[in-house]
Structure formats: structure tokens, C-alpha cells
Amino acid sequence: xxxPTPTTSGATVSAQTSARDGVLRVDGEVIAIxxxxxxxxxxxxxxxxxxxxxxxxxAALAVGGPTTGNLLRRSFSIHKVSPSxxxxxxxxLVIAAKGPGTQWLTELRAHDAVDVVAxxxxxxxxxxxxxPCILVGGGYGSAPLFxxxxxxxxxxxxxxxxxxxxxxxxxxxxxEARRAADGVTVTTDDGSAGHRGWVSxxxxxxxxxxxxxxxxxxxxxxxLQSVTRVAAEHGAVAQVAVEEAMACGVGVCMTCVMPxxxxxxxxxxxxxxxxxxxxxxxxxxxxxxxxxxxxVPADAVGAPQAGGH
Amino acid sequence: MAGSPRVDLSVPIGAGRVxxxxxxxxxxxxxxxxxxxxxxxxSQLGAFVTKTVMMEPRSGRGTxxxxxxxxxxxxxxxxxGPGIRAFVEQDLPWLKSVGARVLVxxxxxxxxxxxxxxxxxxxxxxxxxxxxxxVNISCPxxxxxxxxxxxxxxxxxxxxxxxxxxxxxDVPMFAKLTPDVTDIVSxxxxxxxxxxxxxxxxxxxxxxxxxxxxxxxHLGGITGGLSGPSIRPxxxxxxxxxxxxxxxxxxxTVPLIxxxxxxxxxxxxxxxxxxxxxVQVGTATFNDPTAPQRVIGELETAxxxxxxxxxxxxxxxxxxxxxIP
Ligand SMILES: Cc1cc2nc3c(=O)[nH]c(=O)nc-3n(C[C@H](O)[C@H](O)[C@H](O)COP(=O)(O)OP(=O)(O)OC[C@H]3O[C@@H](n4cnc5c(N)ncnc54)[C@H](O)[C@@H]3O)c2cc1C
Ligand SMILES: Cc1cc2nc3c(=O)[nH]c(=O)nc-3n(C[C@H](O)[C@H](O)[C@H](O)COP(=O)(O)O)c2cc1C
Ligand code: FES
Numbered sequence: 001x002x003x004p005t006p007t008t009s010g011a012t013v014s015a016q017t018s019a020r021d022g023v024l025r026v027d028g029e030v031i032a033i034x035x036x037x038x039x040x041x042x043x044x045x046x047x048x049x050x051x052x053x054x055x056x057x058x059a060a061l062a063v064g065g066p067t068t069g070n071l072l073r074r075s076f077s078i079h080k081v082s083p084s085x086x087x088x089x090x091x092x093l094v095i096a097a098k099g100p101g102t103q104w105l106t107e108l109r110a111h112d113a114v115d116v117v118a119x120x121x122x123x124x125x126x127x128x129x130x131x132p133c134i135l136v137g138g139g140y141g142s143a144p145l146f147x148x149x150x151x152x153x154x155x156x157x158x159x160x161x162x163x164x165x166x167x168x169x170x171x172x173x174x175x176e177a178r179r180a181a182d183g184v185t186v187t188t189d190d191g192s193a194g195h196r197g198w199v200s201x202x203x204x205x206x207x208x209x210x211x212x213x214x215x216x217x218x219x220x221x222x223x224l225q226s227v228t229r230v231a232a233e234h235g236a237v238a239q240v241a242v243e244e245a246m247a248c249g250v251g252v253c254m255t256c257v258m259p260x261x262x263x264x265x266x267x268x269x270x271x272x273x274x275x276x277x278x279x280x281x282x283x284x285x286x287x288x289x290x291x292x293x294x295x296v297p298a299d300a301v302g303a304p305q306a307g308g309h
Numbered sequence: 310m311a312g313s314p315r316v317d318l319s320v321p322i323g324a325g326r327v328x329x330x331x332x333x334x335x336x337x338x339x340x341x342x343x344x345x346x347x348x349x350x351x352s353q354l355g356a357f358v359t360k361t362v363m364m365e366p367r368s369g370r371g372t373x374x375x376x377x378x379x380x381x382x383x384x385x386x387x388x389x390g391p392g393i394r395a396f397v398e399q400d401l402p403w404l405k406s407v408g409a410r411v412l413v414x415x416x417x418x419x420x421x422x423x424x425x426x427x428x429x430x431x432x433x434x435x436x437x438x439x440x441x442x443x444v445n446i447s448c449p450x451x452x453x454x455x456x457x458x459x460x461x462x463x464x465x466x467x468x469x470x471x472x473x474x475x476x477x478x479d480v481p482m483f484a485k486l487t488p489d490v491t492d493i494v495s496x497x498x499x500x501x502x503x504x505x506x507x508x509x510x511x512x513x514x515x516x517x518x519x520x521x522x523x524x525x526x527h528l529g530g531i532t533g534g535l536s537g538p539s540i541r542p543x544x545x546x547x548x549x550x551x552x553x554x555x556x557x558x559x560x561x562t563v564p565l566i567x568x569x570x571x572x573x574x575x576x577x578x579x580x581x582x583x584x585x586x587x588v589q590v591g592t593a594t595f596n597d598p599t600a601p602q603r604v605i606g607e608l609e610t611a612x613x614x615x616x617x618x619x620x621x622x623x624x625x626x627x628x629x630x631x632x633i634p
Contacts, residue, residue, distance in 0.1 A: 023347050025599060062596055069380040071537055071596040117598065247375045247382060248595040251344035254337070254360075254386045255375040269368045269389060274344070288371075293529050295371040302366035302389075 022052050023250070028116040030108045031090065037169040039140055040095050040106040041079070047089040049118045050081035055148035056218075056241055056278045059091060059118035060249030063101035072247045074101040075273070077144040077218060078119060091118060094143040094172055120249055121277045124148055124216050124239055130156030132212040134236075135181070136199055136227050138219020139165045142172045144241065148216060149180040158182050160210050164199035164223070168192040200226035207234035214239065217281070221289055228281030238281030244272045244294075259285035259297050267300040316612045317619035318605070320355065320586050322441055323481035323506040323564055328355040328410060328587070331620060332577065332605045335568050335591030336361050336414035336443060336485070337386065339601070341400040342407070345594070349602040352408035358589060359400065361414040361445045364422050364429075366392040371529040376518040381537025381570070382592060383516050385530030388416060388448065393426045397433035405438035414443040414485070418451040420458075420467045427475035441481035443566075444472050444505070447512035459487045459512075462499035473504035483566060485509040488543050494554045501560045509566040509589070510547045514540055537570055537592040544569025545583045552584025552625050572600065574607025581620065582627040
């Protein structure tokens with residue numbers, strides 16, 4: 001077996017064949033943690049991840065240290081990566097403290113160790129032509145969009161951003177958006193910043209003005225559903241990054257499934273950690289989701305039959 | 310590996326077959342191999358245990374399918390899977406291609422379906438990579454009001470006998486038991502007498518979590534299976550009781566596979582000392598995708614620390630070490 005590769009920061013990497021398989025488990029090290037409104041912005045030394053990662057992919061972090069009782073990994077969109085910093089490759093995440101795992105992560109300090117598996121999942125597919133694109137972020141869901149904007153603009157795509165949140169402190173990256181995009185619209189539910197209301201209130205105007213054939217979105221499920229609907233009303237495709245509860249993040253536990261149609265229109269319960277988190281919005285069976293619970297549509301492959309299992 | 314202790318980790322799985330080490334994945338905690346192979350070579354494992362497969366494709370249950378609990382988790386997947394035909398066409402040949410030894414986990418809604426699944430498996434082209442079959446009888450029997458097969462000695466025996474007929478004699482067959490019974494020894498006894506050449510213990514324990522914000526059941530399936538380090542004492546107890554019964558001659562002695570809460574080599578050694586010849590690593594894989602491979606090395610160190618040179622020397626050793634004042 002190959003011994004773990006030591007790096008300049010002391011972080012170690014273990015992987016079978018990294019380049020071919022595109023994912024690493026890394027003993028990372030926090031080098032910076034700072035507040036960003038209601039969130040924490042972490043920069044982690046994770047050698048090798050930057051070279052493999054693309055916008056829309058995520059990282060799964062172990063929490064609580066090696067003897068913790070919180071066994072399950074926590075997943076976060078990759079905000080940005082930098083391949084060759086002073087420290088040898090970093091990864092940035094934006095984390096909202098919620099339960100015990102995210103609390104632990106947001107209490108980390110510079111030089112603390114953190115176990116990272118990344119990059120995971122399917123990235124945002126990019127247009128082949130230099131078409132205008134709309135990027136929609138809800139709350140911390142905007143985290144992966146700035147890096148996406150950069151990649152799109154490199155390909156000549158004009159980028160419009162729409163950022164929404166409950167209140168001003170829950171918006172992430174408004175200043176960065178002005179740099180990363182050609183136009184920015186902000187909404188908050190309480191009107192504390194930008195337009196009062198939801199992103200879906202302002203989206204029709206943005207579609208009309210830009211004529212964008214594609215929208216990329218990341219945020220709460222309800223928002224992704226409305227972005228998909230508004231995009232369809234304007235003849236556009238929505239590529240949405242979903243958030244479903246995940247236990248492993250690497251495709252082995254089957255907890256993160258959701259009903260999605262394939263190319264042939266057949267609905268299957270697919271793992272959002274490997275076949276997602278990015279899906280074409282019009283393929284997701286939104287009607288199966290109700291208030292945090294998702295059922296199995298009756299026409300899904302292998303759905304429970306009456307009187308069966 | 311330079312400097313590591315020399316211990317013979319090889320173990321007999323039954324029917325004259327030997328595995329290079331006792332560590333396996335646990336069914337449903339490693340999918341069918343490709344995902345973990347990105348992190349380590351799955352052919353290094355004693356055996357790779359596949360996700361329980363039934364006759365037809367199954368969607369499984371809705372979500373949420375999991376809840377984290379103190380040192381463990383609750384899951385309610387509902388045996389999602391592609392069906393045995395897709396399994397033997399796509400998954401098994403892949404496992405064979407990377408050189409894995411495979412323990413295939415099967416189930417059915419009825420005793421007859423278990424046998425049908427076993428027949429398709431035994432007839433498949435890649436069957437030569439199969440080192441054994443694990444019969445997951447810890448699932449509901451549709452013909453018996455959904456009562457779990459492994460909760461009833463007669464239903465357990467029927468499934469085992471029917472599957473045995475479909476498998477070649479030289480293929481070891483393990484019955485996987487649930488700890489949610491009053492007397493696990495009587496179920497073990499029934500399974501062995503019906504032809505099981507080994508037993509896997511334990512499957513998950515039935516549990517439930519209520520979300521205290523919404524005050525409703527957390528899981529879409531309402532109840533779910535509890536797994537992880539929190540259930541390890543239950544696995545140790547089950548292995549202990551069944552080993553004791555076999556030692557007392559209540560039924561024939563067969564190899565046991567211990568599963569439940571193994572996270573480290575020391576945890577694996579605990580199950581071995583209780584009576585397990587082999588050990589599976591399940592939920593710990595979600596914490597560390599390299600856990601099954603890591604446990605092999607840690608177990609080697611832990612065995613060497615006891616001054617023995619082969620792991621089989623420690624199987625059931627705790628039964629011989631009781632201090633009787
Ligand atoms: C692809 C993806 C990208 C994400 N990106 C971000 C991000 O950039 N920033 C951010 O703050 N959060 C993000 N999340 C949500 C984040 O994963 C959860 O908030 C976090 O796992 C909750 O952990 P906890 O310890 O606070 O809560 P707990 O409720 O204690 O978590 C218990 C278990 O449930 C799982 N879980 C609970 N809620 C969620 C959820 N909403 N999504 C996934 N798993 C959950 C946890 O992984 C853990 O296994 C993302 C989720 C996914 C799936
Ligand atoms: C998400 C999940 C899915 C599982 N699926 C199966 C399964 O399909 N068949 C089976 O026999 N056991 C299944 N199990 C049970 C495990 O194989 C194992 O018996 C149990 O989890 C205890 O071991 P652990 O504590 O190491 O996880 C599953 C467990 C989990 C956590
Ligand atoms: S989170 Fe485990 S399979 Fe997706």
C-alpha cells in the first residue's frame with residue numbers, strides 16, 4: 001500500500017487512485033475561519049482537492065473528532081478552491097451553525113484538524129455556447145455560485161445573479177456578486193435588503209431582460225422548485241443543486257435518495273450524493289415533497305404495490 | 310508493510326474455504342463495491358458483502374430515511390435495490406473483475422422468493438467469485454402478516470432449507486439474525502438445523518426517533534433500524550449466547566460473523582473474543598470510507614498485542630477466561 005503523502009501543512013491524503021476516481025479523503029487543517037453574516041466561512045488546507053473539484057460539487061466533513069458519538073458526515077457545497085496557495089491547496093466552505101455537527105465545525109479555530117472527503121457529486125453542467133446565464137442562490141446556497149460565475153464568464157457567458165434570503169444577515173456574498181456577475185438582484189423576505197419578497201418574484205423580469213436559456217440554482221427545495229417553474233415559463237432549463245439529508249455522502253448508504261426522471265422519462269429513487277446534487281429541475285418529481293418528507297411516486301421503478309412490501 | 314507485526318489473519322468461512330483475513334463490509338453499508346473502491350482496493354477485504362438483493366427492483370421508502378442518534382443512527386431504507394437479475398449482470402461481474410471475494414446478501418418477501426433469488430445467483434456467470442451467501446432473514450414475511458422471518462424459528466428454518474437446495478454444497482450459507490427476539494439461541498438453532506453453515510449477528514434493532522421541533526416521527530418510514538457503536542454490546546451479547554449454546558452442544562458448532570458497532574480493530578477483537586470468526590464493519594464506513602480496510606491493520610496490531618500469532622486462537626477466548634470466584 002502507498003503510505004499517506006505528507007504535505008507542507010502536515011495534512012495527509014489517503015486515496016486508492018486519486019486521479020482516476022476523482023475523490024480524496026484528506027486530513028485537512030483549518031487555516032482561517034471568519035464570520036460572514038449569519039454564517040461561518042472556513043478555509044481548509046486539503047491538498048489535491050482543488051485540482052479535481054468543479055463548481056456544484058460538495059465536501060463531506062467528519063465532525064466531533066476521532067472518538068465522537070456523532071458518526072455521520074456533514075455535507076457542504078464547495079464555495080471555492082485554490083490549487084497552489086502557500087499552504088498547498090485549499091478549499092472554502094460556508095457553514096450555517098444548526099445542529100451539533102455544524103456547531104462543532106463553526107467552533108473550529110485556525111490549525112485545528114478536520115477530516116474532509118471531496119470533491120463529491122455531479123457538478124453544474126456548462127453550456128457549450130456563450131449564452132447568458134442566470135444564477136440563483138437562496139441563503140448559503142449562493143456559496144458555490146461565484147466560482148460557477150467565474151467559470152461561465154471565462155467561456156464568454158454573461159452572468160446575472162439573483163440572491164435571496166429571509167433577512168440581510170442570511171444573504172451570502174452580495175459584495176462578491178457585484179464583482180462576479182454582470183448584474184445582481186437581491187431579495188429578502190423581510191425587506192431588510194433589496195426587494196422585499198422571494199427570488200421567484202423578480203426572476204421573470206430577469207429572464208425577459210437577459211433571454212437566458214439556462215438558470216443555475218442552489219438553495220432550499222421550495223426555491224429550487226419555483227426556479228424550475230419560472231425557467232420553464234420562459235423556455236429555459238434549470239440546473240438545480242439539491243439538499244437531501246445525507247449519512248455518508250459517498251454513495252454507500254442509500255439515505256439521500258429522491259424521485260427523479262431519467263432521459264427516457266422513467267422515475268427512479270436516485271442517490272443525490274452521486275447522481276446529484278445537481279439535477280435538471282424538470283426531471284425532479286417536486287410533487288412528491290411535502291414539508292420535509294418525500295414520498296415514492298406510484299409510478300417509480302419498484303414502488304411499493306398495494307398488498308406488497 | 311514494514312515494521313508491522315506478523316499475524317496470521319486467515320480464517321475458515323466454511324466448506325473448506327479460507328479467507329485471507331476476517332474483515333468484511335456489512336450489507337447495505339458499502340453498496341456493491343464501486344463507491345468504496347475509490348478509497349481502497351476492495352479485494353483486500355476478507356470478503357465484500359453486497360447490499361441485500363431481492364427478486365425484483367425495489368424503490369425503497371420515502372425520505373427522511375435516516376436520523377443520527379447517540380453513537381449511531383437509525384435507517385429506514387426499505388431494501389432498495391436493482392433486483393437479482395440486474396445484480397448478476399452488472400454488480401457481480403464488476404466485483405469479480407477487481408478480484409473481490411463476495412458474500413452475497415439475499416432476501417425475499419416469501420420463503421419461495423428467497424429460493425428463486427438464490428437460483429438466479431447460483432446460475433450466474435460470475436458465481437465463482439462468490440465465497441458464500443448471507444440470507445437476510447431479518448426482513449418481513451409478507452405471507453405471515455409481515456412478521457420478520459428471523460423472529461420465528463419455523464419461518465427461519467423454512468427459508469434456510471429452501472435456499473440450501475438452490476446452492477451448491479460447497480457454498481457456505483449464513484443466516485443473518487435480528488437481535489429483536491426473546492431467545493436468539495432458538496432461532497440460531499433452527500437455522501443451523503435447517504442447513505445454515507454459519508450465522509451472521511446482528512442486524513439492526515428496531516427503533517424510533519421523534520423530532521422535538523416538529524413533534525412528529527423523524528423518519529418517513531416512522532420506525533427504523535438502529536446501528537453503530539451504540540449497539541455493539543448487543544452484538545457481543547448475541548454472539549456470546551449463541552457461542553455458549555454451541556459449546557454446550559445444543560447444536561452443531563458453525564462459524565459466526567460478528568457485526569454491530571465495529572469502528573476499530575479493538576472493537577473487532579471484542580466480537581471475536583465473544584465468539585465471532587469473522588467481523589463486518591457497517592455504519593463506521595459512513596464516518597470513514599476507509600474503515601473496513603483500516604480495521605484489518607488495527608486488528609492485526611491488536612491480535613499481536615496479545616502475543617498470539619494467529620487470529621483464530623482468539624475466537625471465543627472470553628468464554629475460557631471467566632473468573633469464577
Ligand atoms: C449537497 C449539500 C450541500 C450543502 N451545502 C451546505 C452549505 O454550503 N452550507 C451549509 O451550511 N449547509 C449545507 N448543507 C446542509 C448541511 O449539510 C446540514 O445543515 C448539516 O449536515 C446539518 O448538520 P448538523 O449537525 O447541524 O445537524 P443534525 O440535524 O444534527 O444532522 C444530523 C444528520 O443529518 C444530516 N442532515 C441534517 N440536515 C441536513 C441537510 N439539510 N442536508 C444534508 N444533511 C443533513 C447530517 O449530515 C447528519 O448526518 C448542504 C447539504 C447538502 C446535501
Ligand atoms: C443504512 C443501512 C442499510 C442497511 N441495509 C442492510 C441490508 O440491506 N441488509 C442487511 O442484512 N443488513 C443491512 N443493514 C444492517 C447492517 O448490515 C448491520 O447488520 C448493522 O448495521 C449493524 O452493524 P453496524 O453497527 O456496524 O452498522 C443496514 C444498515 C444500515 C445502517
Ligand atoms: S449519502 Fe449515502 S448514499 Fe448518498
